[in-house]
Amino acid sequence: MDKIALIKGDITKMHTDAIVNAANSSLLGGGGVDGAIHRAGGKAILEDCIKIRNRQGGCPTGEAVITTAGNLPAKYVIHTVGPVYNGDKKEKELLLANAYRNSLIVAVENSIKTIAFPNISTGVYHFPKQRAAEIAITTVKDFLKNDAHIDQVLFVCFDEENYSLYQTLL
Numbered sequence: 001m002d003k004i005a006l007i008k009g010d011i012t013k014m015h016t017d018a019i020v021n022a023a024n025s026s027l028l029g030g031g032g033v034d035g036a037i038h039r040a041g042g043k044a045i046l047e048d049c050i051k052i053r054n055r056q057g058g059c060p061t062g063e064a065v066i067t068t069a070g071n072l073p074a075k076y077v078i079h080t081v082g083p084v085y086n087g088d089k090k091e092k093e094l095l096l097a098n099a100y101r102n103s104l105i106v107a108v109e110n111s112i113k114t115i116a117f118p119n120i121s122t123g124v125y126h127f128p129k130q131r132a133a134e135i136a137i138t139t140v141k142d143f144l145k146n147d148a149h150i151d152q153v154l155f156v157c158f159d160e161e162n163y164s165l166y167q168t169l170l
């Protein structure tokens with residue numbers, strides 16, 4: 001099994017231990033992949049998100065939290081918040097890398113072996129897709145170099161543009 005794999009499709013269909021959600025800081029759901037995950041997973045995911053909100057008041061950009069995956073085939077959803085791409089570009093790049101890295105840290109803490117990522121921040125948060133793909137791949141590869149827990153990371157691309165960018169980079 002390759003440590004890194006690329007798939008074109010819908011992340012809600014993945015049978016990995018965890019799927020990652022490109023959430024927003026409120027953790028209350030939104031559009032894009034966030035909406036798709038909450039729709040397909042059912043209300044158990046939102047209930048867990050609300051518990052986390054009550055405990056820590058949402059999720060800061062670049063951080064990650066974990067919930068049940070409800071009715072999804074995955075066991076867990078790791079919700080991370082990517083940066084909105086405006087203002088200081090260098091800072092946004094560091095925050096995007098944090099979102100990938102902190103999701104992997106949460107995965108390891110929860111004995112997750114297989115994890116699927118969407119293309120965080122490349123939808124309504126408008127991060128340039130090429131740069132986002134480079135950061136995603138570099139951050140995941142660097143993490144896997146020093147980790148013995150994760151068996152496989154899937155990059156799940158929903159749109160053709162991201163898919164072909166990842167194909168070239170991987």
Ligand code: ADP
Pocket residue numbers: 009010011012022023031032033034036082118119120121122123124125126156157158159162
């Ligand atoms: P963000 O707010 O982080 O930009 P979006 O959900 O708007 O989040 O977009 C992030 C990426 O998720 C986009 O590249 C979009 O094509 C992709 N996406 C949307 N729906 C799905 C899905 N069901 N599975 C996987 N990726 C998806």
